[in-house]
Amino acid sequence: MTEAREVLLEAQGVRKAYGARPALKGVDLAVRAGEFVALLGPNGAGKSTLFQLLTGLFDADAGELRVCGEDMRRTPVRALGRIGVVFQQMTLDLDLSVEANLVFHARLHGIGGAESRVRIADVLARVGLAERRADRVRELSGGNRRKVELARALLHRPAVLLMDEATVGLDPASRRHLLDEVLALRAAGVGVLWATHLVDEAEVADRVLVLHRGELLAAGRPAELTRAAGCTHLADAFLNLTGAPQAAEP
Numbered sequence: 001m002t003e004a005r006e007v008l009l010e011a012q013g014v015r016k017a018y019g020a021r022p023a024l025k026g027v028d029l030a031v032r033a034g035e036f037v038a039l040l041g042p043n044g045a046g047k048s049t050l051f052q053l054l055t056g057l058f059d060a061d062a063g064e065l066r067v068c069g070e071d072m073r074r075t076p077v078r079a080l081g082r083i084g085v086v087f088q089q090m091t092l093d094l095d096l097s098v099e100a101n102l103v104f105h106a107r108l109h110g111i112g113g114a115e116s117r118v119r120i121a122d123v124l125a126r127v128g129l130a131e132r133r134a135d136r137v138r139e140l141s142g143g144n145r146r147k148v149e150l151a152r153a154l155l156h157r158p159a160v161l162l163m164d165e166a167t168v169g170l171d172p173a174s175r176r177h178l179l180d181e182v183l184a185l186r187a188a189g190v191g192v193l194w195a196t197h198l199v200d201e202a203e204v205a206d207r208v209l210v211l212h213r214g215e216l217l218a219a220g221r222p223a224e225l226t227r228a229a230g231c232t233h234l235a236d237a238f239l240n241l242t243g244a245p246q247a248a249e250p
């Protein structure tokens with residue numbers, strides 16, 4: 001059924017090398033409206049490199065990237081305007097209030113005045129932080145800081161949400177909360193690409209893409225991937241495919 005939905009994010013033949021060392025060796029992927037896709041790979045697989053290309057931080061050596069049909073090379077501003085992103089490293093100003101961090105981001109997207117106030121109230125309510133809007137980010141727990149980053153990523157109403165190892169450093173309950181918040185966005189038609197090295201996060205995805213050493217080794221629903229590898233658990237299938245031991249949960 002998801003196959004009939006609009007493709008929001010598309011990569012075709014994407015390659016990237018750092019000097020002589022290839023980081024992505026020709027990656028094809030698609031994320032559709034309302035679909036949660038896990039990009040599962042061990043350390044060094046190329047997940048962050050792919051995210052840096054998808055967020056326009058640098059160009060691919062070859063291949064194409066499109067967001068809502070907008071080519072990342074030809075119309076980068078329009079393509080980037082449809083993306084929301086939470087990077088692996090936190091990028092909030094700890095000494096500003098939750099609200100001030102969001103106002104700054106709203107202005108970057110040309111959203112000001114009453115519209116900005118309405119949207120900030122909306123996104124903070126969505127992540128359960130309406131009561132914390134005046135608090136400095138420094139006073140928030142790690143889990144709530146991540147939720148502020150999620151709220152910020154949603155402020156300009158992106159079609160696609162990119163989450164790069166967003167649960168790193170969070171305790172199990174906070175990880176689960178953040179994951180649930182993002183899974184709930186599917187109902188609004190948001191497409192999500194969720195990069196992780198944790199198999200349990202990939203188990204709840206609509207589709208899993210296994211990335212290893214710059215190559216996609218497998219793609220499919222978690223149960224399909226598990227069956228195709230002749231395993232009963234996705235963790236074993238991942239281990240078979242990549243040879244990498246599953247990282248311990250934080």
Ligand SMILES: Nc1ncnc2c1ncn2[C@@H]1O[C@H](COP(=O)(O)OP(=O)(O)OP(=O)(O)O)[C@@H](O)[C@H]1O
Nearest residue numbers: 018022023041042043044045046047048049050197
């Ligand atoms: N700036 C860089 N210069 C040189 N090599 C790099 C650079 N960034 C990444 N690499 C290399 O490219 C490969 C892919 O790295 P990348 O960070 O994209 O993987 P990852 O899946 O995000 O891993 P991790 O989970 O450890 O961040 C690795 O071999 C890495 O050492």
